[in-house]
Amino acid sequence: MLVGQQQRLQEDIREIVAQHGHDRSALIPVLQELQKRHTTVSDFAMQVVADELGIHPAEVYGVTSFYAFLRQPTKGRFVFRLCRTISCELGGKSRVARQLENDLGIAFGETTGDGRFGLEWASCLGMCDQGPALLVNDRVYTRVTPEQVHQIIDECKSTFGAHARQAAHS
Amino acid sequence: MIQVNSKKTPFTFDSIEPESGLRAALGMSRADIIGEVSACALRGRGGAGFPTGTKWNLAAAARVKPGGAKYVVCNADEGEPGTFKDRVLLAEHADMVFEGMTIGARAIGAPHGILYLRSEYVYLRPHLESVLARRRSENLLGKDIGGVAGFTFDIHIHMGAGAYVCGEETALIESLEGYRGEPRNRPPFPVDTGFQGQPTVVNNVETFAWVVCILSRSASWFKAIGTKTSTGYKLLSVSGDCREPGVYEVPLGISVAELLAKVGGEGAKAVQIGGASGHCVPASEFGRKIAFEDASTGGSIIVFGPGRDMLAVARNFMEFFVEESCGQCTPCRAGNTKLLEGVEMLERGECSMSYLQELLALGETMQLASKCGLGQSSPNAFVSIVKHFKDEIMGRTLAN
Structure with a gap:
């Protein structure tokens, strides 16, 4: 440094x-x-x-x-935390997890090379009636489907730039 | 996007006049407030079911150490898998939760209040801060609350940082003080030696809301509902294989079958009552009652439909505890890992009956020898699934 x-x-x-x-x-x-x-x-x-x-x-x-x-093992500007606890598992979190890995190009516990995205598991997010649940920084996404993953990543990308910090934590 | 509202039944809280509980409390002596809360036999809504009146009485009688003051802490570290009722309460009835904390402060003589909010709920914080600010401007917090000279109380929000064990009250206090969330030896209990060594009352979000209803209506109203040892209504967070997941207000003592009919979960194979730390109840026992004396829960109800693999359920719970054990005591740190390995052996069809018996004995050791509620309750799900679903989990081949 x-x-x-x-x-x-x-x-x-x-x-x-x-x-x-x-x-x-x-x-x-x-x-x-x-x-x-x-x-x-x-x-x-x-x-x-x-x-x-x-x-x-x-x-x-x-x-x-x-x-x-x-x-926090990852260091991304946007930290994706996918709930892995039981109700989200029953709701189909495994396929969402696979698609997150595919679309971000990293495994759980890793950060993308450009430092934009980190991918982690989370214990129960308290959204059990609306799983699978995904927390991106301070923002919760519920009933996430594999096909929505791409859109969520795009939303993050569109806020990354001059105002990234505010957007990331709003 | 997020739907905070998950209410599936009307809540009693909707029909209570705002601040009527606090107004009643301000006209009562401390002993009378605690007397009301004791008389209705309200038990802690976080899951442990400790009598709230007794807790408040101990804290009221405890002596403040020099230079400090008492504390009222609201435990909003709702981490039990399958529980989300406190999220709904904080989103929709925050005033009532803060009103209940203020009544608690009045009862035990505490000038400081802390809401310990789990970091997973950080998006609720702006709303909660605005409710606190409004309450200060309305003289419902701050100095001489409600015009009562000398009654000073304020609440601040302290964020958790992602640790299930911090729902245990002594771990929560460690976390508040800036330490790792490792549970303390008890005694001394927090009512005597809590946050910063001072007498501290730690209650669940829902418990505070019920206190408001009890003071607004009456202890006898509350006591008439439920069973003899589990009085009143309870919020249940229902998830899993049912048509209408969400938060339900039910009288304690309701049977599992009655609840399933309400939530559209008929035909379920089993229900997990009390979250990962609770018990798995098979269909043959759906006549059991949801109450502290029978199938006890802090609010978590997870429904498993006919097609579910119960061993996969057991694996999910054991993975949860391996991740969330604080690692401080050996029965919990090593025991949960051994039980997870046992689940993996069962998955591969490599577990002999005698080894399974050893795992069950290990579960018993963990229940007896772990330091806090986490380790003591972590084998429950595994043990109850093994007990009720041996047919399904033994002698597997990789094909199934």
């Missing part, structure tokens, strides 16, 4: 911590905000957060790796 980038990240983290406070209970909200802005929480970022909160970096790593939405 370039020194300039590191400095920017550091400043960003200081700003986030100033908002949420230096108490340990601010750790998860800080990590969530950081991830929202930078799509991932890097080792360097964890170190800075630890310094800011006055705790050991291993503590920050321990928390980040514990929570599914923080540890």
Whole structure:
């Protein structure tokens, strides 16, 4: 990482911590905000957060790796999380999963080469009456069919550009 | 796109006058509020069924440690597979949930409230924040609520980060404090030593909404519904093989067969009651009652139609627990992996009856020796499916 980038990240983290406070209970909200802005929480970022909160970096790593939405193996601008729990399975999630892999060209747990899309499994999304359910960043799609997958990816692509960050998290 | 509204029956909540429960509570002493909640025998709607009045009474009597204050926490970490009633409540009856939290605050003397919202429901947050802001402007939150001098209470929202185990109240508190969501040893209980070491009441979303109804109507109204030990109505989230999946309000004590008739699930082969941590009830037992003393559920009802492979169901549940075990205690961390391996052996038709018996014994060990509810209940689905569907799962060949 370039020194300039590191400095920017550091400043960003200081700003986030100033908002949420230096108490340990601010750790998860800080990590969530950081991830929202930078799509991932890097080792360097964890170190800075630890310094800011006055705790050991291993503590920050321990928390980040514990929570599914923080540890996030993928780094895409758009994170696709397909529910794999029972009602969505009964509703046909396996075919949606296959089509997601086909249309994105990656397997679950991977990120596309251009850094645009990440594909992950999710445990129950609480949309069991309308499965299969798919969460794309903060947006839920329900009763997803294999043929809709392409359209959902296109929707993301059309919002990717100058205003991508706002669109991705709106 | 998303349809938040999944209501399939009218809810009692629709017919309750807004703020009538809070108004009644403001005219009552703390002891009387807790007395009402105890008298109606309301039990926690998250699934464990602990008596709400008892919980509040303990928290009210607990002493605040120097420099702190008590907390009221609403558990909106609705992660049990097959449950989505709290999503509907938060989307459509958020005021009533916050009103219930305010009554709880009044009862135990807490100035702080926290809504712990699962990250999967992050899209509900803007709506919930706007409801909170409006309540502050209407003096239903903040200082001297409802004109009662000295009654100060406010609520903030804290997001979860994707961990089923955080629905367990001590894991939830760990998460609130910025730690891994690993359940604590109990005692001490949260009512005495909870968030930041202070007395804390953690209740389910639905529990708070019922408190409002009880104070608005009466304890005797609520108690007249349901069975002797499971009073009142319950929201059920119904999914799976039925014509009308969605959220139903039913009196506790309703039989599985009656429920199936309502939801268009006649002819089902089995019903999973209580989600992944619950039990699988076969058609021969559809006369059982949905109540704390019989087939107990926090709201999850999953219907399996005649063509479903029950071993595939067991596999899905075991995969869920292998993923969601926090890994802190061995029975749960290692046990769930062993049970999943057992399911895979059954799939390949390579499991002897004596090994299956060993797996069932392992299930018993997990139920007895795991530290929290997750590990204690994780073998339930496997054990009940093995018990009722041996014919279907033994001696498989790859062809079937």
